[in-house]
Structures are given as structure tokens and as C-alpha cells.
Amino acid sequence: MYLEDRTVRLQLWDTAGQERFRSLIPSYIRDSSVAVVVYDISNAKSFQNTRKWIDDVRGERGNDVIIVLVGNKTDLNDKREVTTAQGEEEAKKNGLMFIETSAKVGHNVKQLFRRIAQALPGMEGEGSRGESQGLFPRRHLQVPRS
Structure with a gap:
């Protein structure tokens, strides 16, 4: 992608969770800079299961990896079981980036990957704009270098 x-x-x-x-x-996370943990906003159990995946990533890489919590399927908003506030709170509590998307209709998908790219080591200058959009905490702009 171009940034x-x-x-x-x-x-x-x-x-696929x-x-x-x-x-x-x-083996997946060993040399990765970012882990994206996705849940279905219309399925509370999928949100609850993100905790295990986040713990596994942290157990393997500690804080040397950016973790993005993504609430997907916003096109099913009428069937929502997980509020945006719940996703934001979980992300804030654990120092994660957060965004809601709909892969089906493309809502926020480009934005997700742009924000990931901006948060990568060496991209801090380009990433500073994401902070004002509430997608990730300030400290993720200063990512430890591998």
C-alpha cells in the first residue's frame, strides 16, 4: 500500500479465529509487528474469545507488538451484541488500537490498514494524525524497534 x-x-x-x-x-507472531484480533459485533462470544487470543499474543511477544482490536460486521448493526463502547473500553484497558469495520461493505477497511501502517516502527511521523481520530492511544506511536 502507499502511505x-x-x-x-x-x-x-x-x-480465522x-x-x-x-x-x-x-510461528505466526514471531517476526510480526502487528497482530489484528477480530470479533463479530453481532456475536458476544466472539468478543469474549478475543481475550484468549490477545493473551496468547502478549505471552509470545510481550509489548513488542502492536495489537489491533477490530469489531467487524458493522453492516449487521441491527443484530449488534457488542457495543462500540465495550470494544473501546477493552482496547483502552489493554493498550490496544481499536476500530470497527465491515469487511462485507468495505467500511473502515482501508482506514484500518492505513492506521496499522502509520503505527509501524519508523512510520511515527506519518501516524500522528491517527491519534486525533481515536483509533489508538498515543503510546502506540512510539513502538519498540525489533
């Missing part, structure tokens, strides 16, 4: 005057290459690994992939987290 300002730079090309940023993002490589994505999707475990399936329990059988949890044992693979160490």
Missing part, C-alpha cells in the same frame, strides 16, 4: 510518499508492504496471516490454529501463534 504518503512511501510504499508499505503488509503481509497478512489469517487464522479457529481454536486449532492457536498453537501456531508463536
Whole structure:
């Protein structure tokens, strides 16, 4: 993707949240700068399960990784079981970036990847604008370098 005057290459690994992939987290996350943990806003259990995934990532990488909590399926807002405030609170409590998206209709998907790219090590200057949009706490702009 292009960010300002730079090309940023993002490589994505999707475990689909399936329990059988949890044992693979160490190999997925070992050299990663970012972990994106996604839940379905219309499924409270999927939100509750994010805690295990976040703990696994933190257990493997500590604070040397940016974690983004994403509430997906905002196109199902009429079936919402997890409020935006609940997602924001969980993210704030754990020092995570947060955003809600709809992969189906494309709502906030580009914004999600742009904010991830802006928060990467070496991109702090480009990322400062995201802070005012409430997507992540200030401290994530100063990411430890690997």
C-alpha cells in the first residue's frame, strides 16, 4: 500500500479465529509487528474469545507488538451484541488500537490498514494524525524497534 510518499508492504496471516490454529501463534507472531484480533459485533462470544487470543499474543511477544482490536460486521448493526463502547473500553484497558469495520461493505477497511501502517516502527511521523481520530492511544506511536 502507499502511505504518503512511501510504499508499505503488509503481509497478512489469517487464522480465522479457529481454536486449532492457536498453537501456531508463536510461528505466526514471531517476526510480526502487528497482530489484528477480530470479533463479530453481532456475536458476544466472539468478543469474549478475543481475550484468549490477545493473551496468547502478549505471552509470545510481550509489548513488542502492536495489537489491533477490530469489531467487524458493522453492516449487521441491527443484530449488534457488542457495543462500540465495550470494544473501546477493552482496547483502552489493554493498550490496544481499536476500530470497527465491515469487511462485507468495505467500511473502515482501508482506514484500518492505513492506521496499522502509520503505527509501524519508523512510520511515527506519518501516524500522528491517527491519534486525533481515536483509533489508538498515543503510546502506540512510539513502538519498540525489533
